[in-house]
Amino acid sequence: MGEFLIKNNLQAQGFPVIESDLVFIKDILLTVQKAEQPLANAPYLNMEVPITVVDKELLK
């Protein structure tokens, strides 16, 4: 996601945007995007039940 889209998406959610942040946000999102690649080596990951904090409130 480029800086233009980052700014648009943040504004759409109601966040005030500080221009100097955009380069850092872009870098973090790029890091995450690159880090997503190993998921391709995890077949049928979609079949896994996600880890959740099983809360006592849920089990009453």
Added chain:
Amino acid sequence: MNDLSLMTARELGKYIKGKQLSPVELTKHMLQRIRQMDGTLRTYITPLEELAIIQAKDAENKIMKGEYLGPLHGIGVGIKDNKFTKGIRTTDGSKLFADFFPSESATVVNKLLHGGVIMLGKQNMHELAAGSTGTNPFFGTTRNPWNLEYMPGGSSGGGTASLAAGLATLATGSDTFGSIRLPASMCGVYGLKPTYGLVSTFRVFPSAWSLDTVGPMARSVGDLAIMLQVMAGYDPNDPAILRVPLPNYSEAIHNDIKGIKIGIPTYYVKGLDEDIAMLFRRAVVQLQYLGAEVKELEIPELEMSTFSGYLTVGSEAAAFHNEWLKTHPEDYSPDIRSFFLAGSLMEGRKYVQAQQARRRMVQAFEKAFQEVDMLLGPTIPIKTPKFQANWVKQNLDVVKRTLPFTVPVNLTGVPALAVPMGIDSNGLPAGMQFIGRHLSEQQLLQVGNAWEQLNPLQFKLRAETDNKTL
């Protein structure tokens, strides 16, 4: 008697119990040292001089009447400033909470107070426990006592720096993606990230609920054990707490480690700074000398840690800070604000994928623990960095480099013990982490104690790294 400020809680406790050392005198000594040194080191946000003296007098009265509460009675502890303390300012290291005075204390604070500790003060931390360097533009940046130009690490850097400088005997930390282990390694002290749910997080500011843990930090493994004994345990107010019997964490601590099987995931030996690689190789040889059986392991699922870590921390922190990011954006440092805003842009679908990846990692660790008793790796792959002028970028870069090494433990809920492994070529400490199966703290402390007996900070690399044959 040695220098009181650098003695361990176990050593001090013997004298206090034997009525040879007054908790009031000890506390005055520590407070005096804090006054002298903390203007530079900035390990405390709010020192608690008056309260500490009141608590020390109370401890002294009780002990003189024969009401000794245990090994923490009369010992000075630093409380990380993300733990609520009733009527005492609790900032979470953030301008957002600069005037927040909680009406009740965190469960873990109450447990420590029931154990008789003296609260020396609320300790500095990386803002909102969401960074790894120890910079804090609002309350002052903590300096590494080994060299003031270098970072102490974070987020519990106030605590670890205070231990290294003798400004606290014990300190409390929290660890969401390395915040106990990383600064412990950079400051040359010991830190335990417990099993998820072993220590209550009730009334501790959240960073990411599904990863947050609270744990002890100290100058010795023995001190971690007596501290964990008091901090751990059931709390009806914490929905994620475990209801399990607690072992005596000190009981087996002096057992040898002959025959203990240690696995080194290949993931943890990739991309290491040269100094870290050399110190780690030497540590492995030393552990073999102590009788441990060491083998390499492939755990490919660990490659998903960075994705899963960023998604989980970013999304959960963004949810907690959603309204404040809209109404008080100027109250955040640029690095923290950018991290959380990036979290606001992460998709729900990917957050769920991150949790699916976590299950795969849990399964992979369980499989590994069928082959070995524990895992071992450097705590972080880099040498302790020097502070740079562009601290916003540096903060984000340090997280990017270190999170892949620290966050697997948080993602899988297992415990890890960070210990010093030597001194790098810049003269700064480096550390490694023993990673155990769920609720294996007792065994981690046993191995850590055996390691500590080697005096690991004696292992020094010269700047010219003239010993490349290691």
